């Protein structure tokens with residue numbers, strides 16, 4: 001479904017992604033973790049072309065992202081993204097936040113888009129908030145709306161960039177539950193997170209990054225029981241100790 | 243003090259001087275309103291151009307802004323008054339000259355307000371919209387500009403208040419705005435204290451009511467309390 005082939009990316013002289021090789025099959029959940037600044041966000045932002053790469057190739061659902069004829073709009077309708085800071089549109093109601101892209105990009109009729117939105121709001125557990133504005137929702141509710149907004153495009157892949165890092169502890173679980181449901185339904189997901197409980201329960205594979213490289217990629221049982229690299233051991237002991 | 247002079251010349255001061263109905267080319271509001279509207283439209287294009295990636299677009303816009311912010315408005319009015327006839331052989335009426343000069347001059351300031359307004363919208367908004375497949379034009383129109391506009395309102399109102407008062411500069415080419423109308427009446431009646439106090443009150447009322455309603459207007463554009 002997603003394949004990184006010897007991907008390299010620089011920001012100026014900073015080598016943020018170094019020879020990345022990674023294959024993610026359809027229906028799998030991959031958790032990406034690693035210290036801050038290791039390139040996790042950049043890695044997943046390449047998948048929907050929020051960032052471009054300088055060498056190597058990325059194949060998403062059969063299309064090469066380095067193809068000059070690539071239909072970026074189509075790519076982005078197939079890849080949904082959820083951000084750490086929610087990024088809901090503050091001047092629109094929850095309903096309009098969700099229906100904007102389906103109506104403008106996929107030309108779904110407004111009535112149809114609203115029906116889809118209602119179903120999604122039900123699914124993320126806030127069916128009664130469609131007329132609310134983002135500022136009137138809790139962080140957890142805002143992030144669930146952001147998930148619904150991404151799902152409204154009926155994507156095949158969902159990217160999550162630290163979706164719970166900006167949340168108060170008591171709201172983390174409500175978001176993780178929605179993500180767990182999504183995984184159970186067979187969504188292909190790439191999740192940058194430090195929620196190791198979630199990773200252990202839901203992920204099919206854990207990818208550990210450090211300084212722009214994938215240091216280790218393994219099944220959760222193996223990764224948590226006996227991380228191969230010293231960096232991963234260090235990272236885990238730090239993160240699990242609190 | 244004798245305020246009879248105000249009542250006797252009320253129609254001339256208000257209708258001719260403030261609104262611009264009468265025998266002379268004039269009117270504070272008749273110049274200020276179209277100047278802010280047209281200046282804002284031109285300023286939006288220049289502000290957007292300043293944010294363009296291509297240097298062939300953002301450099302000219304930058305030069306425009308730096309240039310007109312660096313020269314006095316009176317001078318711009320004089321140029322158009324003397325240069326247009328020199329170039330075209332025809333002289334334009336006072337109103338056309340004044341409006342052209344104001345629009346071109348104000349557009350430089352308004353372009354900066356528009357640019358700052360657009361840049362005040364967080365990057366994450368653009369990223370979220372891009373990630374759902376919206377084109378640049380679509381995300382500008384539906385996501386960035388509505389938020390930018392709301393952030394611009396206080397600066398726009400301030401700029402309009404300045405503009406409203408600056409219209410009196412057009413009197414140097416014979417345009418009869420509120421200040422000039424008071425001056426004309428005063429030349430005949432010699433009642434400077436009453437007359438200038440009166441027009442000060444008019445200017446103040448306009449400015450004050452505008453800044454008072456700014457908040458209400460802001461809230462209407464954005465129903466979310468944030």
Ligand SMILES: Nc1ncnc2c1ncn2[C@@H]1O[C@H](COP(=O)(O)OP(=O)(O)O)[C@@H](O)[C@H]1O
Nearest residue numbers: 011014016034035036037038039040041042043
């Ligand atoms: N747009 C950018 N321009 C320059 N440097 C960047 C940019 N985005 C990220 N970086 C740098 O790239 C490195 C990796 O960033 P990022 O992918 O956000 O890491 P992570 O998500 O793992 O914390 C960091 O050193 C960061 O400062």
Ligand SMILES: [Mg+2]
Nearest residue numbers: 040041042162
């Ligand atoms: Mg990050």
